[in-house]
Amino acid sequence: MEQNEVGRRDFLKKSLVAGASLSALGGVASGQDPVSEKKTDQDPDGVKLLPKVPRRELGGTGKKIPILLFGCSQVFDPKYDKMLHRGFKEGVDYLDTALVYAGGESHKTLAPFVKQVGRENLWITSKSPPRNNRATVETFTRDIDICLEQLDVKHLDLYFMHYVSDPKYLEKEYIEMGDRLKKQNKTNFFGFSCHDGNVVELMNKAARVGGIDAIMFRYSFGQYGDKELNKAIDNCKKANIGLIAMKTQKSVPPEQEEVIKFKSKNFTLGQAKLKAVWADERIDSAVSHMDSLELLKENVAAAKSPIKLGMSDFHQLNRLAACTSGFSCMGCNHHCQPKILADTRVSDALRYLMYYECYDEPDKAKELYRSMSPAERQIDGVDFVDAMHACPEGVDIATRLKLAQQLLA
Ligand code: SF4
Structure with missing residues (x-):
């Protein structure tokens, strides 16, 4: 080595x-x-x-x-x-x-x-x-x-x-x-x-x-x-x-x-x-x-x-993980979903946003997002503060859902 x-x-x-x-x-x-x-x-x-x-x-x-x-x-x-x-x-x-x-x-x-x-x-x-x-x-x-x-x-x-x-x-x-x-x-x-x-x-x-x-x-x-x-x-x-x-x-x-x-x-x-x-x-x-x-x-x-990956490679990946954790939803909705007193489907909406932003699949992302009911897409009047505190990835749920709405609705 x-x-x-x-x-x-x-x-x-x-x-x-x-x-x-x-x-x-x-x-x-x-x-x-x-x-x-x-x-x-x-x-x-x-x-x-x-x-x-x-x-x-x-x-x-x-x-x-x-x-x-x-x-x-x-x-x-x-x-x-x-x-x-x-x-x-x-x-x-x-x-x-x-x-x-x-x-x-x-x-x-x-x-x-x-x-x-x-x-x-x-x-x-x-x-x-x-x-x-x-x-x-x-x-x-x-x-x-x-x-x-x-x-x-x-x-x-x-x-x-x-x-x-x-x-x-x-x-x-x-x-x-x-x-x-x-x-x-x-x-x-x-x-x-x-x-x-x-x-x-x-x-x-x-x-x-x-x-x-x-x-x-x-x-x-x-x-x-x-x-x-x-x-x-x-x-x-x-x-x-x-x-x-x-x-x-x-x-x-x-x-x-x-x-x-x-x-x-x-x-x-x-x-x-x-x-x-x-x-x-x-x-x-x-x-x-x-x-x-x-x-x-x-x-x-x-x-x-x-x-093999060198120390510098691993170090940079660590930095990337730390810097981008707030943008990457891991689908662990048992953390955030119980904290939301509405039917908003957080992890699904954020996954569709991922298809749009990362996979370059805008049509699929929009189709899936629009297939959710209005209640499942709802963000207005919903309090996401407790859900954000519960999120181990530090995702800014409210901001990301708003972006999903802007790009996909
Ligand atoms: S927003 Fe956070 S807690 Fe909710 S599913 Fe995504 S990563 Fe998990």
Whole structure:
């Protein structure tokens, strides 16, 4: 290890993030990357590709998956999709899709690619939405058949209950459903994704009840000091649950990121954020929505690079986390929502604002915002002071909701 390179444990000893707890990070190793596969390949232009993206074992599944996953919330070129093929040649052979992605078109436009490279050479995860907690065993069971039909495959590698926030989805009937779908060979593994603030509760419950093979959850450099989340991650690792990080970029407005003027000898800011997640060896992989060849190449380069983040890189990420925490809603609405004596849906409105500001998806952001009822969008006459005090991220809820109203209503 070079002198200015640090493992995550070393970094945390020096971390400026308040509350960072070494004991809560017992599962973190010294930041050593896994051994890269030594295979090489050539792209269609004859460019020699370096060894493929490294792989890690997904929990207790016994299967090794790439540390970088292809998030497929988009429409692909059915004839020959350059990004999918380039990613595949680089070892990004894990497709993460969902019934709702790209307005329902993701599956259908992925199907030709699956045929082109061969089903047996891919790992395919899909998800079915809980439809605001109205999903049932029947809808999940029906939806996996729709996934299989749209993708034109006989089985999934992993089936997720999508966007889970209600712990009821970890009760016996849903765990038994997962077992049943596996026995029916409709999926090899079963789990859930969670975006909301009760991720700790859900992860701890999953570790207790068993039957969950993998969880996809929001995880980024901004959460290093979160003791409860770290304990939940440790509990899942002990229970052999595979952990996949999403939202690794922490989604803050670009102009806020510019404040720190990130400079690194080796990495772009986006690469550094991914490297920070991979430095936590409890995390098996990170999913990235890659909608351009440039982004794919950038992410792949970071995944394949044996160079670790240096102290300066980590220090800047810490500063970025501290400087932007007030702009990034983590969806933990169990903190703020009970303090609001109105029906205003804070975390949803702020998530739609994130789509507008960070993901460059203004149409989607407006559509979702406008789909809320007037009461759910209400800010006039609502007192947000107690909610702001309760927010662990220090989000200026009133100001951000007002901006959401201005931009999205
Ligand atoms: S506003 Fe704060 S407390 Fe509410 S969901 Fe967002 S981060 Fe959590």
